[in-house]
Amino acid sequence: MSCGEPEKELWRDTMGRPERRGEPALTHSELESFLRNEFPQVFKAGSGLSIEEIWHGGAQVRQAYREDFIRPGGTISGPTMMALADFAMYVAVLASIGAVPLTVTTNLSINFLRKPSAADLLAEAKLMKLGKRLAVGEVAIRLAGGVELVAHATSTYSIPSTQDA
Amino acid sequence: MSCGEPEKELWRDTMGRPERRGEPALTHSELESFLRNEFPQVFKAGSGLSIEEIWHGGAQVRQAYREDFIRPGGTISGPTMMALADFAMYVAVLASIGAVPLTVTTNLSINFLRKPSAADLLAEAKLMKLGKRLAVGEVAIRLAGGVELVAHATSTYSIPSTQDA
Amino acid sequence: MSCGEPEKELWRDTMGRPERRGEPALTHSELESFLRNEFPQVFKAGSGLSIEEIWHGGAQVRQAYREDFIRPGGTISGPTMMALADFAMYVAVLASIGAVPLTVTTNLSINFLRKPSAADLLAEAKLMKLGKRLAVGEVAIRLAGGVELVAHATSTYSIPSTQDA
Amino acid sequence: MSCGEPEKELWRDTMGRPERRGEPALTHSELESFLRNEFPQVFKAGSGLSIEEIWHGGAQVRQAYREDFIRPGGTISGPTMMALADFAMYVAVLASIGAVPLTVTTNLSINFLRKPSAADLLAEAKLMKLGKRLAVGEVAIRLAGGVELVAHATSTYSIPSTQDA
Numbered sequence: 001m002s003c004g005e006p007e008k009e010l011w012r013d014t015m016g017r018p019e020r021r022g023e024p025a026l027t028h029s030e031l032e033s034f035l036r037n038e039f040p041q042v043f044k045a046g047s048g049l050s051i052e053e054i055w056h057g058g059a060q061v062r063q064a065y066r067e068d069f070i071r072p073g074g075t076i077s078g079p080t081m082m083a084l085a086d087f088a089m090y091v092a093v094l095a096s097i098g099a100v101p102l103t104v105t106t107n108l109s110i111n112f113l114r115k116p117s118a119a120d121l122l123a124e125a126k127l128m129k130l131g132k133r134l135a136v137g138e139v140a141i142r143l144a145g146g147v148e149l150v151a152h153a154t155s156t157y158s159i160p161s162t163q164d165a
Numbered sequence: 166m167s168c169g170e171p172e173k174e175l176w177r178d179t180m181g182r183p184e185r186r187g188e189p190a191l192t193h194s195e196l197e198s199f200l201r202n203e204f205p206q207v208f209k210a211g212s213g214l215s216i217e218e219i220w221h222g223g224a225q226v227r228q229a230y231r232e233d234f235i236r237p238g239g240t241i242s243g244p245t246m247m248a249l250a251d252f253a254m255y256v257a258v259l260a261s262i263g264a265v266p267l268t269v270t271t272n273l274s275i276n277f278l279r280k281p282s283a284a285d286l287l288a289e290a291k292l293m294k295l296g297k298r299l300a301v302g303e304v305a306i307r308l309a310g311g312v313e314l315v316a317h318a319t320s321t322y323s324i325p326s327t328q329d330a
Numbered sequence: 331m332s333c334g335e336p337e338k339e340l341w342r343d344t345m346g347r348p349e350r351r352g353e354p355a356l357t358h359s360e361l362e363s364f365l366r367n368e369f370p371q372v373f374k375a376g377s378g379l380s381i382e383e384i385w386h387g388g389a390q391v392r393q394a395y396r397e398d399f400i401r402p403g404g405t406i407s408g409p410t411m412m413a414l415a416d417f418a419m420y421v422a423v424l425a426s427i428g429a430v431p432l433t434v435t436t437n438l439s440i441n442f443l444r445k446p447s448a449a450d451l452l453a454e455a456k457l458m459k460l461g462k463r464l465a466v467g468e469v470a471i472r473l474a475g476g477v478e479l480v481a482h483a484t485s486t487y488s489i490p491s492t493q494d495a
Numbered sequence: 496m497s498c499g500e501p502e503k504e505l506w507r508d509t510m511g512r513p514e515r516r517g518e519p520a521l522t523h524s525e526l527e528s529f530l531r532n533e534f535p536q537v538f539k540a541g542s543g544l545s546i547e548e549i550w551h552g553g554a555q556v557r558q559a560y561r562e563d564f565i566r567p568g569g570t571i572s573g574p575t576m577m578a579l580a581d582f583a584m585y586v587a588v589l590a591s592i593g594a595v596p597l598t599v600t601t602n603l604s605i606n607f608l609r610k611p612s613a614a615d616l617l618a619e620a621k622l623m624k625l626g627k628r629l630a631v632g633e634v635a636i637r638l639a640g641g642v643e644l645v646a647h648a649t650s651t652y653s654i655p656s657t658q659d660a
Contacts, residue, residue: 041233068206078270083244105243109274109604111631113624128644129608136606149623274439276466278459294443301441314458371563398536408600409578435573439604
């Protein structure tokens with residue numbers, strides 16, 4: 001009643017040393033092309049989403065400020081941050097396993113920690129496990145230029161088996 | 166290291182009997198007015214969101230089908246369902262405590278269970294706990310007319326104390 | 331970025347009608363024998379755990395009161411309820427797919443809702459999804475004889491593929 | 496529908512610099528005395544639990560290997576790791592706010608990432624938010640001497656208000 005499955009190596013720091021970031025499975029521009037073709041409703045002009053950096057095991061993405069994200073009191077809506085966390089995790093998975101279109105979120109759990117003010121959001125996703133069937137990661141969301149977390153998510157992605165393809 | 170706080174009574178079935186649904190803290194039209202005023206970016210013409218039923222301890226809401234929700238393979242996006250779960254839970258909290266604008270989501274955890282096809286979604290939120298400071302509920306999302314769950318969420322809302330107001 | 335996989339049918343009520351409980355994949359005594367052999371540290375004399383009922387898609391289990399579960403204030407500890415939720419979910423999975431020893435928990439999320447008093451706990455687990463690779467369920471924990479939830483959990487189990495066996 | 500409340504400062508690194516660890520709210524021996532008095536069923540001789548380090552905003556605790564934690568295949572049980580995550584988080588909260596006995600877990604969500612072998616476990620808890628009413632943290636569990644995560648949890652604690660005391 002506890003878990004495990006065979007997995008690919010993650011170049012991820014876990015002891016406080018500077019993280020060694022491995023080569024992503026596809027280039028930045030290959031990833032953008034894939035997203036524009038496969039997810040045109042998400043990754044499109046006007047969405048405000050952009051990919052800042054990718055590496056094997058993680059990604060940093062940005063959500064530019066948009067007025068329709070705002071809630072009373074000038075804070076950014078919860079669903080905006082949930083969608084951003086999901087996107088960051090998806091980009092991290094693709095950066096680690098390549099352009100596998102049928103990869104799907106199975107679970108996302110998010111804690112809203114502080115009210116973000118009206119500014120761009122940065123989300124950094126790191127995979128904690130990259131197995132053959134499941135990828136599990138965490139996502140830290142901050143205001144651009146900020147230090148404190150505004151939200152933190154964990155998420156699990158299901159990876160289609162090669163036999164299924 | 167386990168939890169409790171004083172709470173208001175919930176008229177919620179927990180033993181398989183037909184649920185006794187208590188009077189909501191505000192009427193359906195009062196709730197809609199509140200949402201239109203306080204959350205115009207969410208609850209507006211064109212959003213496709215509507216409130217089907219409210220009662221003390223719960224709510225059923227509908228998300229009409231919109232083409233921009235669709236992902237490759239004809240399935241509805243994860244963020245659409247996360248936003249719907251959050252909205253359903255918010256309506257259930259308001260139906261139970263009245264129009265308290267500063268109520269905020271602190272946590273949302275969602276499992277995506279089946280790929281929904283292109284149709285309206287119904288979300289039913291039920292509070293499992295309604296304390297003075299926290300409300301905890303679950304949300305079941307199904308296709309309109311469908312029986313099986315397409316997603317299931319649990320969420321916690323923080324209720325401002327009357328001293329804070 | 332939303333989820334799905336082929337699945338076996340669940341005889342689970344989802345519309346408020348009395349639940350139709352299908353035949354479990356193994357008998358009550360087969361399940362107990364399996365647990366005694368495979369999990370002697372958990373399912374043993376003195377544990378206080380017993381299986382009340384199993385069916386296809388669910389299970390009800392009991393944790394008898396034990397003095398070492400108690401915390402200051404006379405309440406039952408959080409870890410006791412987490413272990414019970416995990417056990418209930420495991421029994422529900424076995425009741426639905428048969429005695430598959432390598433089935434493992436991948437995620438468990440629990441909300442502690444009320445302080446339980448010193449009494450037996452009943453946990454009812456229901457599968458919301460039973461796929462080839464993943465089972466997802468929810469667990470409701472109450473005091474024996476009580477109506478209100480003291481805790482609520484959702485959990486995901488990974489099922490080994492037949493090719494792996 | 497997103498979150499925030501006033502909070503005390505956390506001396507927590509969030510930008511990859513070495514973490515600045517502030518003074519805990521009570522000493523190591525004060526904390527141990529408190530736990531021995533308030534939680535004798537948990538923190539006792541033979542439990543195998545010990546506190547390695549505490550600071551403002553976090554803690555590292557150890558669970559010594561015990562044979563009764565083992566599952567078939569030689570792996571440590573899920574409930575052992577859930578209890579350890581809860582304990583680590585509790586110690587981190589006490590280290591940050593002092594000996595407040597009525598602090599209670601409201602939510603714990605754990606991902607089991609790898610099968611741990613038979614060895615001591617180390618759990619490091621870090622608070623991501625320390626508000627007046629809620630503390631939210633994450634816990635990383637590794638084998639002693641190991642680098643990779645075997646489990647990762649997030650948890651929320653409710654802090655009694657001074658008016659309630």
